[in-house]
Every structure is written in structure tokens, then in C-alpha cells.
Amino acid sequence: MQHFKTRIVQSALFLSLIVWSFSCKTKTGSSGINDKGAFDISLIDTVLTGIVTAELTDPPMVPKPLEYSSPKTVMVELEAVEKVMRIADSTDYLFWTFGGTVPGKFIRVRQGDLVDFTLKNMPDSKVSHSIDLHAVTGPGGGAEATATAPGQSTRFQFRALHPGLFVYHCATGPVGLHIANGMYGLILVEPQGGMSKVDKEYYVMQGDFYTDGKFEGKGLQNFNEQAAIDENPNYVLFNGKVRSITGKNALPANVGETVRLYVGNGGPNLVSSFHTIGEIFDKVYVEGGSAVNNHIQTTLIPAGGAAMVEMKLEVPGVLNLVDHSYYRANSKGAVGQIKVSGKENPSIYNKIRK
Amino acid sequence: MKYLLTILATAFLGVIYAQPKGVLSEKKMVPIPAGIYDPFFIKTSPVPIKVAAFKLDESAVTNLEYLEFVKANPQWRRSKVNRLFADSNYLRHWESDVSIGINNKDIYNSPVVHVSWFAAQAYAKWKNKRLPTVQEWERAGIAPPKDSKIKSVVDYIAKWYSIPSPKVLPNIKSTYENTYGLHDMHGLIWEWTFNFNSFIGTGDSRGNTEDEIKAFCAGGSINVKDKSDYAGYLRFSYRVSLKGNFCIANLGFRCAKDN
Amino acid sequence: MKSFLYTLFICSILISCGSNEKKSAFEGEVMNEHPTAPVGTIPDQSIYMLTDSFQTQNNEKIILKQFAGKPTVIGMIFTHCDYACPRLTADIKNINKVLNAEEGKVNYVLISFDTERDTPDVLKKYADNLRLGNDYTLLHGSEEAVRTLSILLNVQFQKDAEGNFSHSNIISVLDKEGLLVSQKEGLEANHDLSIASLKGMLK
Numbered sequence: 001m002q003h004f005k006t007r008i009v010q011s012a013l014f015l016s017l018i019v020w021s022f023s024c025k026t027k028t029g030s031s032g033i034n035d036k037g038a039f040d041i042s043l044i045d046t047v048l049t050g051i052v053t054a055e056l057t058d059p060p061m062v063p064k065p066l067e068y069s070s071p072k073t074v075m076v077e078l079e080a081v082e083k084v085m086r087i088a089d090s091t092d093y094l095f096w097t098f099g100g101t102v103p104g105k106f107i108r109v110r111q112g113d114l115v116d117f118t119l120k121n122m123p124d125s126k127v128s129h130s131i132d133l134h135a136v137t138g139p140g141g142g143a144e145a146t147a148t149a150p151g152q153s154t155r156f157q158f159r160a161l162h163p164g165l166f167v168y169h170c171a172t173g174p175v176g177l178h179i180a181n182g183m184y185g186l187i188l189v190e191p192q193g194g195m196s197k198v199d200k201e202y203y204v205m206q207g208d209f210y211t212d213g214k215f216e217g218k219g220l221q222n223f224n225e226q227a228a229i230d231e232n233p234n235y236v237l238f239n240g241k242v243r244s245i246t247g248k249n250a251l252p253a254n255v256g257e258t259v260r261l262y263v264g265n266g267g268p269n270l271v272s273s274f275h276t277i278g279e280i281f282d283k284v285y286v287e288g289g290s291a292v293n294n295h296i297q298t299t300l301i302p303a304g305g306a307a308m309v310e311m312k313l314e315v316p317g318v319l320n321l322v323d324h325s326y327y328r329a330n331s332k333g334a335v336g337q338i339k340v341s342g343k344e345n346p347s348i349y350n351k352i353r354k
Numbered sequence: 355m356k357y358l359l360t361i362l363a364t365a366f367l368g369v370i371y372a373q374p375k376g377v378l379s380e381k382k383m384v385p386i387p388a389g390i391y392d393p394f395f396i397k398t399s400p401v402p403i404k405v406a407a408f409k410l411d412e413s414a415v416t417n418l419e420y421l422e423f424v425k426a427n428p429q430w431r432r433s434k435v436n437r438l439f440a441d442s443n444y445l446r447h448w449e450s451d452v453s454i455g456i457n458n459k460d461i462y463n464s465p466v467v468h469v470s471w472f473a474a475q476a477y478a479k480w481k482n483k484r485l486p487t488v489q490e491w492e493r494a495g496i497a498p499p500k501d502s503k504i505k506s507v508v509d510y511i512a513k514w515y516s517i518p519s520p521k522v523l524p525n526i527k528s529t530y531e532n533t534y535g536l537h538d539m540h541g542l543i544w545e546w547t548f549n550f551n552s553f554i555g556t557g558d559s560r561g562n563t564e565d566e567i568k569a570f571c572a573g574g575s576i577n578v579k580d581k582s583d584y585a586g587y588l589r590f591s592y593r594v595s596l597k598g599n600f601c602i603a604n605l606g607f608r609c610a611k612d613n
Numbered sequence: 614m615k616s617f618l619y620t621l622f623i624c625s626i627l628i629s630c631g632s633n634e635k636k637s638a639f640e641g642e643v644m645n646e647h648p649t650a651p652v653g654t655i656p657d658q659s660i661y662m663l664t665d666s667f668q669t670q671n672n673e674k675i676i677l678k679q680f681a682g683k684p685t686v687i688g689m690i691f692t693h694c695d696y697a698c699p700r701l702t703a704d705i706k707n708i709n710k711v712l713n714a715e716e717g718k719v720n721y722v723l724i725s726f727d728t729e730r731d732t733p734d735v736l737k738k739y740a741d742n743l744r745l746g747n748d749y750t751l752l753h754g755s756e757e758a759v760r761t762l763s764i765l766l767n768v769q770f771q772k773d774a775e776g777n778f779s780h781s782n783i784i785s786v787l788d789k790e791g792l793l794v795s796q797k798e799g800l801e802a803n804h805d806l807s808i809a810s811l812k813g814m815l816k
Contacts, residue, residue, distance in 0.1 A: 126514070173591045174588070223515070472761075548760065
């Protein structure tokens with residue numbers, strides 16, 4: 001890919017300036033908010049200790065937890081790829097993606113890291129792309145610095161100030177179309193000290209799709225703009241394809257394990273009533289932030305929002321993940337599965353056979 | 355001084371090369387009557403923009419046509435071109451400096467792509483023409499297809515977006531002809547315009563300056579006149595992401611001329 | 614001198630071939646009537662590769678290459694602008710002030726978007742009103758020259774039906790050879806980096 005001509009964007013200094021002025025305000029304004037409220041201002045003065053390249057993963061996988069304890073410069077490179085893929089078993093769609101998958105590659109950094117971000121747009125792309133990462137403090141969430149023509153690349157840096165799970169998406173006009181075509185993903189900013197340890201982590205992201213043909217209509221399908229305006233999708237999907245994480249592709253786990261799902265919602269239109277049939281979320285990091293709610297049946301995930309949900313698996317079986325706005329699960333594809341293996345535990349669940 | 359000499363030498367060679375002419379027939383130009391350009395982005399000014407009558411090439415400049423230019427103007431050869439004026443992708447689909455390649459016969463009459471704005475400008479000048487402005491191009495491009503079977507330009511473009519880029523770029527006049535008699539205004543390639551760097555703010559900037567806020571905010575939709583014209587959006591977003599020396603696989607040009 | 618002779622030689626060939634109907638577009642650029650222009654090689658990536666000529670506020674014809682030899686601060690404006698351009702000009706004046714260099718060490722160049730109304734005389738008045746000193750050059754150019762320069766400097770601009778311009782506000786710093794050293798977008802932006810690079814070049 002030596003043909004990409006890197007465009008060095010001047011935003012680094014600008015960003016640090018914003019960061020600096022913001023920190024001043026925080027200092028004078030309110031010293032009390034620290035652990036839950038504003039980010040820890042001392043972060044910005046922390047010296048960065050080395051450069052690492054971020055591990056990026058395709059859904060449903062999540063990069064390994066980070067092991068470093070002091071902020072680093074993290075190199076991230078994503079490619080905007082326009083690509084025909086299956087949206088259903090016999091239906092194709094020209095997706096616009098970050099990294100060739102829907103959702104795009106999962107990015108994992110740590111609070112305080114300086115993220116050095118490069119966006120490449122593949123030479124055979126038809127249109128320009130950009131990226132707005134909701135984890136960015138700065139103009140357009142990076143979109144301002146990353147308007148990228150086919151075959152070109154752009155670059156900017158941002159400081160990951162706030163911990164949490166954030167959506168990123170293409171922000172090139174018309175934004176709705178880019179999102180409707182699949183251009184979104186998640187970036188996790190681990191809090192200092194990292195996330196608590198769990199046994200399994202998976203990446204699930206919902207999106208709504210609008211095609212000319214009906215649900216699972218055969219062949220290559222066109223985008224249907226009127227359906228998008230009417231917010232009337234023919235597909236509501238986890239990870240960009242009907243049955244992407246069901247059956248043989250179900251997310252594997254074992255009895256006794258704690259599973260954490262990083263759940264995002266790209267939209268562009270619908271809000272998700274995310275629910276797991278047959279489990280209760282022990283913990284929900286509400287809206288992907290620091291607040292933890294316990295014992296949750298269904299959590300609302302807004303378009304352009306995310307949440308982390310955790311459940312300890314007590315009994316074997318198949319757990320269906322659904323958008324509990326039920327016809328989406330029924331008729332539009334919004335179903336995923338966790339396949340739990342292990343020993344039955346009749347004291348928790350016992351089916352009485354007559 | 356070196357540069358000046360190059361120009362001079364070029365001009366000299368250009369004269370020599372231009373001798374065996376008439377290999378390709380002159381491209382037909384189509385008259386576009388004077389009219390009003392309805393800006394895609396509503397500006398602060400309520401006054402409609404008048405576009406004077408002009409002429410526009412009926413189709414995009416082809417590889418063969420561009421080859422003549424390159425032969426006549428050695429500083430626009432792939433190995434000679436200044437990177438300030440054309441990036442490293444310049445004419446990368448050609449076999450060599452002055453050959454499209456015998457294996458590339460299929461694209462002889464396809465639009466030349468991987469050409470920069472500066473290259474397109476130089477070609478137009480060489481032809482005693484110029485690049486159309488955004489206003490001219492958009493005004494010419496909005497005309498409906500002659501073929502009434504194609505319902506609307508927007509639908510046609512939507513189809514183009516919904517299929518992958520072809521492996522081999524089709525020839526000119528392979529899409530539709532519009533009522534002015536222009537071919538392939540949409541659905542084949544993007545085209546350079548003289549003032550592609552017209553100010554509309556960045557693609558999705560929430561704006562830093564007041565000017566920018568006026569021009570573009572909230573994901574770039576508040577000030578858009580026709581919110582259903584998403585093809586228009588894509589064109590403007592595309593132009594915003596360009597720099598003058600970019601050479602891109604789906605970006606070519608056609609020339610204009612004053613009446 | 615040798616190259617000048619060479620130029621003459623080429624010119625004479627050109628003239629002798631002048632009857633050919635297809636003239637090279639570059640013939641028009643055999644125009645170097647600027648004996649004062651510094652002779653020497655300009656790097657390929659230099660903005661001074663732009664060979665179009667401009668007119669200064671003092672009605673002198675100039676090509677950008679004549680700015681070579683000193684670092685140059687460039688902004689693009691139009692004088693009828695009542696909002697952004699006075700502020701951008703003030704920003705440039707402020708760079709000048711903070712830099713505190715001797716007169717004659719740095720070029721400050723303002724190029725007008727408004728090829729119709731901003732004649733050299735109008736630019737002269739603008740310069741006088743804002744008390745722009747001897748280091749300031751205000752340029753009027755052809756539509757094509759101004760557009761080409763804007764593209765090289767990544768400045769976006771657009772004329773509206775009333776003849777005014779929407780435009781990005783960018784201050785660029787070029788080194789002595791015309792290479793783009795730093796750029797800063799925005800009004801009343803922080804130009805520390807630009808100033809630092811200018812200081813470095815003046816050492």
C-alpha cells in the first residue's frame with residue numbers, strides 16, 4: 001500500500017491545546033469531581049511511556065485486555081473498505097466498512113493513552129470516508145481531520161480522556177448512508193487499572209439495514225433511501241449478517257464462566273432493547289460509562305451508543321440475544337446466541353419431566 | 355531556472371510532437387444554455403447563482419486522448435511529473451510513460467483516471483479549453499436522462515453506489531445520455547472541477563469558525579437544500595476530501611469552454 | 614547567464630515554429646520578465662513552482678518565486694470581508710509583532726480571493742488603512758492563479774452571487790525556498806508553532 005499518500009494533519013497541537021484549556025477549566029471549576037465525573041486531569045501531564053500498535057479484532061472477538069499501567073502512544077490504523085458481503089445466506093449487499101467487517105474492527109486503548117490514528121481509504125472505494133470516534137475530545141471526533149479520498153490516507157492524534165465503551169462511525173455526508181451501509185464499530189477506553197477480569201469477552205453490534213428487496217430476498221441488493229428515511233428497515237442485525245452469531249457461529253462459553261459482551265448500536269435509526277433470553281445481566285455498565293447497574297433484564301442501547309453487560313453462566317444451554325422490540329428478532333434478523341456448555345445444575349434450573 | 359527550462363524544452367518538444375495530428379477526432383462539445391444554479395448547500399446569500407452559457411465536452415477525456423497530451427508535454431509523463439502537481443498514483447494504470455499498454459486495450463476509450471487537478475488543468479489549457487466550475491458541472495449534470503426508462507438521476511446514481519467498482523473501467527458513453535446530450539455525467543467516474551475546493555466546511559465538522567457553522571453543521575444536513583439528494587451529498591463530500599495533486603482510480607475530467 | 618542564453622535559444626526555436634497551429638499551452642509561460650527573480654534551483658515541492666504572475670498593491674508585476682530567500686507568511690483574504698479577513702490580517706500582524714524581527718527579514722503576503730474588486734489600488738488602500746508596513750505584499754491575480762494557489766495552500770473558497778466569498782482561514786508559513794513549513798487554521802488561533810519555525814529560519 002505504498003501508494004497511499006499520508007496527509008499529516010495539524011490537529012495534534014490543536015487537540016492538545018483544547019485538552020490543555022479544558023483541563024484548566026476543570027482545575028478552577030470543580031476539584032471534587034474525579035472518580036465518576038470528569039476525567040482525571042493529571043492524566044494529561046503524564047509522560048507517555050513508549051509506542052505500541054493496537055491489536056485490532058474482527059467481530060465477535062475482542063482484543064486481549066491491556067497489560068500496561070502507564071499511558072502510551074497507541075498506533076491505530078483502520079481501512080475504509082467498500083465490499084460486497086453476505087447480509088443473509090443468499091443475499092449480497094455492498095457494505096461500507098472499517099476494516100472489511102460489519103461492525104468494524106474493535107479498538108482497545110487505555111485511559112490516558114495518546115491515540116495516533118490513521119485512516120486509509122482503499123483505492124477501489126467509490127466514495128470518500130472519514131471517522132468520528134465518540135471517544136475523541138476534539139472537532140468532529142476526528143471527522144474534521146479525516147476526510148479521506150479513495151486511495152488516500154489521513155492522520156490525527158487524540159488523548160483518550162474518558163474511560164468507557166464508545167461507538168465510532170463514518171462521518172462523511174450523508175452520514176446516515178455511510179452508517180446504514182455498515183460503517184461503525186466500537187472503541188473501548190479501559191479505565192486506569194483496566195477492566196475487571198472475566199472469562200470471555202465478545203463484541204456484538206446492532207445495526208439496521210435498508211434494501212430494495214424484502215428480508216432475505218435473493219441477489220445483490222440496493223440501498224433503499226426511502227425506507228431509511230421512514231426508519232423502516234428490512235434487516236435489524238447483530239454483526240451485519242442474518243445468523244452471524246447463531247448456530248455453529250454461536251458465541252461459545254462454559255458453565256461457571258463470566259461473559260462480558262461489548263454491545264454497541266450503530267443504528268442509523270433504531271434504538272435497541274438488548275436482552276438475553278434465559279439470563280439476567282449481573283452487571284450493566286450503563287451506556288458504556290462507569291455507572292454499574294445490577295440485575296438487569298433488558299438494557300436500552302441508543303443508536304450511536306453502547307453498553308457492557310456481564311453475566312455469570314450458571315446452567316448449560318443456548319442463550320438467545322435479541323432486540324426485545326420483538327418483530328426485529330422475529331422477522332428482521334436481530335438474534336444472536338451464546339452456547340453454554342457444561343453440567344446441568346437442577347438446583348438453579350430444573351425442567352420437570354412428567 | 356531549471357523549471358523554466360523544462361517548460362521551454364517541453365514547449366519545444368510539444369511543437370514537434372503535435373505535428374502528426376488528426377489521429378483522434380476532436381471531442382464534440384455540447385452547448386449548455388445560461389441558467390440558474392441552485393446550490394446544494396444553502397448559503398447565507400439568498401441570491402440565486404447565475405451560470406452563463408458555456409460548452410462542455412460531451413464525454414470525459416479518454417486514455418487515448420490524454421496520451422496525445424502526454425506525448426506532447428513530456429513534463430506530464432509519469433516519470434517526469436512533479437509530485438507537487440500529481441501524486442505517486444499518477445497514471446499508474448498505464449504500462450509506461452507514453453504507452454497505455456497493449457493489454458489495456460479495453461480502456462483506451464475509457465475515461466482517463468489517476469490524473470490530478472493540475473494535470474486536468476494543463477490538459478484543458480493545451481486544448482484551449484478549461485475545467486468546468488462546480489456550478490457549471492452541477493447545472494449540466496442535473497439534466498434528466500434522455501431515456502425515459504431511467505426514472506431519475508438520483509436513482510441511477512444510487513444503483514452505481516450499490517454495486518462494486520468494475521475491475522475494468524467501462525468506456526465513455528456506456529451509461530446514459532442526458533437531455534443536453536452529455537454522456538456519463540453520473541455512474542462512471544467522478545470528475546474534477548475548476549473550483550473543487552469551494553468552501554463548504556469539512557464533511558462532518560461541527561464547525562470551528564462562524565463561517566463554518568453557517569455553512570455546515572449537525573452532520574452536514576441542516577443547510578442542505580434537498581435532503582433526499584444523497585448523491586449530491588456524496589459528490590460534495592468527495593470534493594471536500596480532495597487535494598489538487600491527488601490521482602484517484604475513479605476520478606477523471608472533461609473540459610469546458612466559454613461560449 | 615548561460616541558462617539565459619539557452620532560454621533565448623529555445624525561444625528563437627519556438628518562434629520559428631510559431632506557424633504550427635497547435636501551440637503548447639506552456640508557450641505562454643515564456644514570460645520571465647523578472648530579471649530580479651533569484652536565480653537558483655527551487656525544490657520541486659516548493660509553492661514557488663507556481664509560475665503565474667500577480668500584481669502587488671504598488672502595481673508591480675511579480676511571481677511568487679521572488680519571495681524566495683526569506684521566510685514567508687501567507688494568508689488569503691478579500692478586502693470587502695467584514696468578519697474573518699480583518700481578523701486573519703490581525704493574526705498575521707500579531708505574528709509579525711511577536712516575532713519582532715527586523716524589517717526586511719520576513720515576507721508577509723496577503724492574496725485576494727476577489728479578482729474583480731481587489732485591484733492593486735484597492736489593496737493599497739487596505740494596506741494603508743491597516744498600517745501594513747514594508748514587509749507586506751498584497752497580491753491581485755487572475756482567477757486561475759488565485760485558485761491554483763488556494764489549492765496548493767489547501768485553502769477552500771467560494772464566491773457567492775453577491776460577489777463575496779466563503780473561505781477557510783489558514784495562515785501558512787513557507788521557508789526560504791517556498792516549501793510549506795506549517796499551517797494553522799482558524800481565527801485567533803495559536804500560532805506558536807508557526808512563530809517557532811519562523812524564529813528557527815531567522816537564526
